[in-house]
Amino acid sequence: MISVDEALSRLFSLCTPLPSEIIPLRNAAGRVLAAPVVAGLDQPPFAASAMDGYAIRETDHRAETRLRVIGEAAAGSGYPGEVRAGEAVRIFTGAPVPKGADWVVLQEDVTRKDSFITLGDRLEHGSNIRGAGQDFKSGDRIEAPRRLAPADLALIAAMNVPEVTVTRRPVVALIATGNELVMPGEEPGPDQIIASNSFALAAMAESAGAEVRMLPIARDTEASLGFTLDLARDADLIVTIGGASVGDHDLVGKVTEGMGMERSFYKIAMRPGKPLMAGRLGTSVLLGLPGNPVSSVVCGHIFMLPMLRAMQGLGAEPAVTRSGNLAAPVEANGPRAHYMRAKTEHRDGAVLLHPFDRQDSALLTVLAEANALLIRPVGDAARATGAAVEYIPL
């Protein structure tokens, strides 16, 4: 059995960044930038007022000065003339500051009578002017790769860039396997259960930017599995669920190899997740997850999500880990790295981890309560309350 790190590094070597495509900015949320975005203008393009008030000269910004109002500047329609000493232009937030003016006095700080204003006796500091290009300048860049967050979309829009070059979404084909499975909403037979894992895995893959195809459940026959795998041929990543272990009905390894899969590995020193398998099948990468619901989802976090990020050009990075402290003692760990379902508690600036008592890899109720995977390294000794540990936030 290879280690989790070795498995991940073999998986990364199967994943190459996908080609890029140009898409409208409106559709770019969550996509990964594949080419830099270059600003087409300065922002703001002109010195702009940050407040509603009066544009004046700084030398007139003196308590109780009286100034003549000579015109108005609003957002979208500036004042065409110049502000001279002793003059003011009524100005609104976002309007270009007229020539000659280098200060905006707040309307709250003046009294207006007819076409004159008188500044108060207590004046605020600060010019209330946003300098041209103070946010960004023409030619400034947003570098790739970068997953586009909502604020990035606003920034790109402000740069006057209506389309972006992004990495194509990885196409993920999800195949649940097993005679015992029926889809939610169907009537299970006496020996059957509901297929559940695919729903978590589909949601996870989609949140990582993938396009997911949930294929029909494959039955435990070579013909059914072969037929369903054929439907997945054009996917970038084929994820099978179940049928990975050593039972007579665990056919994924046999069938995929019969179809020409070059196996990269089978079985890893991980709990849950031991019977993980991977390889290349035609132009796809195949990730064979164990069927136990928790095993498949944990492997989804540790392997599938980093693979999807690598395919989108975000580099070969494992799941993010954080440091915390045990809120309860844990027993010594065995020969497989254990990813224990746990819940975090924030206390006095530290993160405390409460591992769940029940760690059976079939317990979806526990998984749904967990927000962390507490990592127990291979052969780790028993640890007392307070011991420093690493965890993966879920």
Ligand SMILES: Nc1nc2c(c(=O)[nH]1)N[C@H]1C(S)=C(S)[C@@H](COP(=O)(O)OP(=O)(O)OC[C@H]3O[C@@H](n4cnc5c(N)ncnc54)[C@H](O)[C@@H]3O)O[C@H]1N2
């Ligand atoms: N003799 C051995 N038996 C087992 C071993 C072993 O080393 N020797 N490993 C165990 C471990 S660890 C795991 S993990 C499981 C994984 O087995 P499979 O990948 O072959 O999974 P299945 O047998 O198909 O299913 C396991 C379990 O999960 C249920 N399942 C499967 N798919 C789904 C689904 N899509 N949604 C919900 N539940 C699903 C299935 O009904 C089984 O109960 O093998 C151990 N056995």
Ligand code: MOO
């Ligand atoms: O590897 Mo299995 O997932 O321990 O239950």
